[in-house]
Amino acid sequence: MSQELARYLLEKLKKENVDDVVISLSSLDNTLIKFYNNKIATTKTWNSKDLGIFVSIKKRLVSTSLKTFTKEAADSTVKKILAFSKTILPNEEYNGIAQGPFKYKDVQETYDKKVLDIDPVDYVQKGINIALENNTKRTAGLFETSVADVYLLTSNNVEVQEKGTDLYYSIRALVNKEESGHIVSNSRVLSKLNIEKASKKAAYIANLAKNPQHGLPGKYDVVFDHLSFANIIDNLGYQFSIYNVESRLSCLNNKLNKKIASSKLNLYDDATLPNGINSISFDSEGVPTQKNTLIKNGVLKTYLHNTSTAKKYKTKTTANAGLVAPHPFNLVIDPGRSKDLISEVKNGIYITNVWYTRFQNHDTGQFSTIPRDGIFYIKNGKIDHPIKDIRVSDNILNLMKNIKSLSKDQEQIRSWEVDTPCFLPQALIKNVNITKSQ
């Protein structure tokens, strides 16, 4: 019935001589278990069914959603769209949506029917027990399972549907109030979720963080663990969108084909990444997704485009719609060769997690972010002692230029403060400016 209604809406709008229509129908079923102090705080079970409508009428762009899934409601919504569009003004930069039909390739490991049958409580119990068995006193976190179904229909001959599953485990293990480790495990399929590894590493960091001393300000070589590096890359990732470049909410303006990072950095946006959290075979206008090279050997290779922005810049879409603002799907960084980045540091800091990343000026890249959980002073290639109460206050482009080494191992990170999933190694970045409260 829902897909029929979407087709009914499309035909109804086409009869009204609108220029472009995109209808996206999505259904979502989620279960989340939130825990703290080794106990379950609450369960959350939710479902939603949404029908989003995008219409362009003489470059006047309207978006809305259908509240009730009936033909009467659809008729009424069409009337409202037409009336609403008459009272707004055109977006003269808008250049239309992609012309289908397209052929799509399946993205591997994005759906696992086993996810539908698990009892999430068992997974939470296992994770808590592992952390406690590894000499921690408290745990907090969550385990979320999602099942999604997306159907896309456009006025330009696109009709495509995809199902997906998603698993998200996050655990913070604490020995004491200021002695903690936080790790996540993310997967689209059950076989690649690793609760044991995450819980053990969170506990390992927490135990290593016992009795932290105050850190000192200065310049340090910093090893960013996967979680902290992902936060920084996530904060860089959205700046590749041409929409943010034009708004100057990006430090990448006028830097196309220029060297903006260390030669060791190869960064991609890849919606076709097998098991990628945001992997999907089509973007919001139905263009088949692809792997885009954003930075190659330190050189900025492309911004992210949809069909409309690509036409403006006389280039091809990178299949990153966003109907108005292009966006990244999964940010991927090539691994390096290092087995142990800490051993490469004489005088430095190992940061396992950060949060509250904020920019003074997106255009210049000046920003700061605050380490949380285990932070460690490194001396002569070894962790010397845990520290606390420091801040990274630097420029994000400086950090990219100063990447000295990348680890061999990659992890997929999506967390409370990492919105765009990142599949990346750990990074050793030299001369990072560290500040602290006075």
Place this chain on the structure above:
Amino acid sequence: MEKDLADFAIEYLQKLGASYVEARLDEYSGNSFVMKNGIPQISSFDNVSGLGVRFIINKTLGFLSTNELQKEKIKSIIEKSIKTTKSASKLNEKISFSSEPIYKENYEVKQKINILDLSPEEKLKILFEAHKLLKESKIKIPGSFFSLGDNITTEYIATSEGTRITATIPRVDFMYYITIQENNKTSQRYWDYGASGGFEFVNSWNIPQLLLNEAKACQNNLKKGKKCPKGNIDFVVAPQVTAIMVHESVGHPYEADRILGREAAQAGESFVTNKMLNTTIGSKIVNVVDDPTIENGYGFYKYDNEGVKARRKYLMKNGIINEFLHNRQTAAEMGTNSNGSSRAVDYDKEPIVRMSNTILLNGDYKEQELFEDVKLGIYVKNFMEWNIDDKRFNQKYVGAESFLIKNGKIQYPIVNPVIEITTPKLWSSIDAIANNTEYHAGNCGKGEPMQAIPVWFGGPSMRLRNIKVL
């Protein structure tokens, strides 16, 4: 509004063994308008309805939500949620709620200029006027982003204990981001405006003029700004900076759920402990309240999402930690009563402990008088970069429009002065508070899934003595 669906959910959950049920039915309608670099982007109108339900079964807390508002669908998700929640009871925290009075009331926030009486064109016109004024100023503005929104939410809360509250709250909001260029340097400013009420608030913000003022201030700072002096100096911070300080390092660390550890893996815990109640943390002149009942506050409500009557809470009284923010669960755990701080941003989110309108109360001084005693200091009018650690102890505020104060007088602009300070040091450094309170708006993030909830934060200008600048 199909209130009977909320009542149905309560009855069905009770039938299945729930000892407590709280159902919340939301109807939301809203509009939003976005302009980038003077060009309208996309305009939206939305209508959303949904049901969110919390319940206790086997002393375990469960939450469910759906936007498929048919009884069979509701039954189905209740059964799924009950199954998971019963399974969770083997590892539950044995939840209990404080006992609270029951209320039945309908209320709404009145609008002087109804947001439904204005056409989308009239709303967009404000953004065009703002862009036009900026263009006419000849200030080089390579990037601008404006967003204007309005919405009305009607919420019906019903509990198995008998609470029945219906609230209708209209809200308006505006956000801007502008980039100013002078020679080869740029400066950026961002801020939010918001209120509960009608379009009269949008008019009162005078958006074109406020943006022009911001652009001029940024340009002046780029043209004439000098480096911040180092050493121990005084700071006078204006209401916008006071506001963020109050929110970050008084409001958040006093949230009882953080203190108890419930947010440990998300927004974090707190350096404040239960034992710190009634101990001194700031100067005697510091009084901070969280008050949902401030008329037209962006975080206004009369009853919270557990049906508890809202009231003003003194978080800090004469520099002493006086009261935490509680819902019924944290109150029961700490042996007190809820003070009505339970909020959810949408029907599909669980209500958790939140701030509402968090304000430093006025002192006796005029702002000008704060400068008079300062030999060497910085006046920070507003800021861009800020952050605070997850225990709410170490914070940083980087000034945007800022000036040197020398021998009691404002001198020249200063570029990006930094206050990087601990919470006790911040609140004990204050020796004078002005009487020029302003209210500012924000959307505060907490919980998982993330809930960005409308709040006001505010207060007057205040003077901080002897702050070390590196």
